[in-house]
Amino acid sequence: MYLFVRVQEKEDxxxxxxxxxxxxxxxxxxxxxxxxxxxxxxxxxxxxxxxxRGIIMSGFGRHFxxxxxxxxxxxxxxxxxxxxxILCICGSHQLLGxxxxxxxxxxxxxxxxxMRRLEPDExxxxxxxxxxxxxxxxxxxxxxxYPIRQVAKDPLFHGLPQRMMMRCNHYCEVKRLPPGFKxxxxxxxxxxxxxxxxxxxxxxxxxxxxxFDAPFLHGRTLLMNFAKLARSFGA
Numbered sequence: 217m218y219l220f221v222r223v224q225e226k227e228d229x230x231x232x233x234x235x236x237x238x239x240x241x242x243x244x245x246x247x248x249x250x251x252x253x254x255x256x257x258x259x260x261x262x263x264x265x266x267x268x269r270g271i272i273m274s275g276f277g278r279h280f281x282x283x284x285x286x287x288x289x290x291x292x293x294x295x296x297x298x299x300x301x302i303l304c305i306c307g308s309h310q311l312l313g314x315x316x317x318x319x320x321x322x323x324x325x326x327x328x329x330x331m332r333r334l335e336p337d338e339x340x341x342x343x344x345x346x347x348x349x350x351x352x353x354x355x356x357x358x359x360x361x362y363p364i365r366q367v368a369k370d371p372l373f374h375g376l377p378q379r380m381m382m383r384c385n386h387y388c389e390v391k392r393l394p395p396g397f398k399x400x401x402x403x404x405x406x407x408x409x410x411x412x413x414x415x416x417x418x419x420x421x422x423x424x425x426x427x428f429d430a431p432f433l434h435g436r437t438l439l440m441n442f443a444k445l446a447r448s449f450g451a
Contacts (some may be wrong), residue, residue, distance in 0.1 A: 217248055217249050217250070217251060217266065217267075217268050217269060218242055218243075218246055218248060218249070218250040218251070218268055218269060218270050218271070218272065218443075218446075219250070219251055219253050219258075219262075219263070219266065219268045219270075219271045219272070220235070220238060220239055220242055220250050220251070220252050220253070220272050220273075220274065221253050221254075221255050221258050221271065221272070221273040221274060221291065221308070222235055222252050222253065222254055222255060222274050223255045223273065223274050223275070223276035223307060223308060224254070224255075224274075224276065225278065234426075234427070235252055235274075238274070238426045239252055241426055241428075241436070241439060242272060242426070242439065242443075245436065245439035245440045245442070245443045246269070246270070246439075246440075246443035246446070246447075247443070248269065248443075251266065251268075255273075255274075255287065255288075255290070255291055256287055256290075257290075258290045258291060258294065259289075259290030259293060259294065260290070260293050260294060260297060260298065262290075263294055263298050263300070268300065269300070269301075269446045269447065269449075270300060270301040270302070270303070270442065270443070270445075270446035270449075271294070271298070271300060271301070271302045271303070272302075272303045272305065272426075272442075273291065273302065273303070273304045273305060273308035273311075274305055274306075274307070274308060275305045275306030275307045275308060275309075275385070275386075275424060276306070276307040276308070277307075279328050279350055280310075280325075280326040280327055280328050281325065281326070281327055281328065281350075283326070285320055285323050285324065285325060285326055288311060288315075288320060288326075289320060289321065291308070291311060291315075292311075292315040292320045295312060295315050295316075295418060296315065296316075299416055300417075300446075300449065301417040301418075301419075301442065301445050301446040301449050302417070302418045302419065303419050303421070303442050304418075304419065304420040304421070305421055305423075305424060305425070305426065306385070306386055306421075306422060306423070306424055307386075307388075308420070309390065309411075309420035309421055309422050310329070310388055310389070310390055310420075310422075311326075312390075312394075312411075312418070312420040313390035313391075313392075313393075313394055313408075313411075313420065314326055315394075316394030316395065316397065316413075317392075317394050317395075328350075328387075328388045329388050329389060329390070329391050330352075330355045330356075330387055330388055330389075331355070331356050331358070331386075331387060331388065331389045331405060331406060332355070332356050333354050333355055333356070334354055334355065334356050340356065341357075342354075343355075343357055352387055355387050356387065356405065357386070357387040358384040358385065358386055358387070358405055358406065359384065359385050360383070360384065361381050361382065361383055361384070361429075361432045362381070362382065362384045362403055362404075362405065362423070363379050363380070363381055363403065363404075364379075364380045364381070364382045364401050364402075364403050364409050364410070364423055365378060365379055365380075365401060365402055365403060365409075366378045366379075366380065366400065366401050367399055367400065367401060367402055368398060368399065368400050368401075370400050370412060371441060371444070371445050372400070372410070372412075372419055372438060372441050372442060372445065373400070373401075373438070373441065374441050374444075375437055375441070376434055376437055376438065376441075377434075380401070380434045380438075381432040381434050382409075382421075382423035382424065382425060382428075382432070382434060382435055382438075383423060383424040383425075383427035383428065383429070383432070383435060384403075384405075384406075384422070384423050384424065385424060385427075386406075386422060389406045389407070389408060389422060390408040390411070390420070390422070391408075392408075393408060393411055394411075396413075396414035396415075397411045397412065397413060397414060398411060398412045398414065399411055400412055400419075401421075406422055408420075408422065409421065409422045409423060410422070410423075417445055417449060419442075421438075423435075425438040425439055426439065
């Protein structure tokens with residue numbers, strides 16, 4: 217069994233979202249059942265009781281400033297102490313960076329880390345300001361399938377070309393590798409597209425492998441590779 221940790225606020229639980237499709241894709245890639253767990257209820261106790269083969273943590277749309285740091289304690293504890301394969305996607309990839317850069321229990325608030333501001337003459341799309349608290353109209357936002365370049369070999373990329381095509385949907389990034397982490401992939405708009413813990417199969421990817429779509433199916437291969445890694449872990 218796999219756990220898919222859904223980072224979403226309780227008031228949004230009944231909104232239409234991609235979680236069902238992601239669950240199905242994890243099950244297809246692994247050949248095993250996948251249980252969706254709200255991040256507010258996810259901690260070491262849940263992992264010990266359910267004994268999953270692997271854990272995948274979702275991306276999320278809301279800003280870090282809108283969330284209480286305490287709500288991430290459970291995810292951080294699992295990232296630090298559970299010796300299972302873990303894949304952190306997009307927002308959870310950024311949380312992975314925060315969790316290993318500092319002790320979250322000593323941090324009052326986490327803040328978004330935008331990639332960069334757009335130059336006035338750049339011929340790139342702008343986003344309208346729908347929320348005056350978080351005006352992204354001046355920032356670069358990656359939205360679409362982008363080429364992601366491998367810079368280190370890893371079982372997560374088995375059978376994939378050095379230049380992969382992956383779905384991106386983000387305006388923030390991990391600014392620097394946490395101590396000891398290995399850089400696995402990069403892109404023209406984001407330096408840390410994928411990274412790995414120095415001693416354990418704990419991965420962070422800024423892109424969305426679960427959001428593959430024809431003809432860009434490299435994300436499906438990556439999910440299958442993660443499942444293979446999980447099956448062989450501890451064998």
